[in-house]
Amino acid sequence: MFWLVICPLKGLGMLLDVIDVQVMPKYVLELKFENGERRRFDMAPFMDEKPWTRIKGAEVFAQAYCHLGTVTWPGNVDIDPETLYERSIPLESHQGKAA
Numbered sequence: 001m002f003w004l005v006i007c008p009l010k011g012l013g014m015l016l017d018v019i020d021v022q023v024m025p026k027y028v029l030e031l032k033f034e035n036g037e038r039r040r041f042d043m044a045p046f047m048d049e050k051p052w053t054r055i056k057g058a059e060v061f062a063q064a065y066c067h068l069g070t071v072t073w074p075g076n077v078d079i080d081p082e083t084l085y086e087r088s089i090p091l092e093s094h095q096g097k098a099a
Contacts, residue, residue: 017069018081023062029071030091031084039088043079051077 020032027043043061046052055061055073064071072078 021071023064038091041088
């Protein structure tokens with residue numbers, strides 16, 4: 001009898017959907033993931049890269065919404081939910097509290 005053990009690869013976590021987004025000043029997103037975790041993601045470093053140049057400007061950026069588990073803007077501009085999770089920082093208010 002053989003046992004197959006599947007272990008997640010280092011750096012590859014579980015895919016978590018974004019279920020809420022709040023737009024903050026200076027291209028910052030406050031995100032809530034399906035596991036209840038709240039995190040902050042800084043989009044500023046991406047804003048001069050395609051396709052995000054299309055949403056540069058406070059008025060357009062503020063139109064962010066959740067769609068299919070990630071953050072999306074008008075014109076089908078979105079960002080990978082893994083990127084949002086891996087490059088974001090936990091919000092202090094989430095530490096040790098139930099969502």
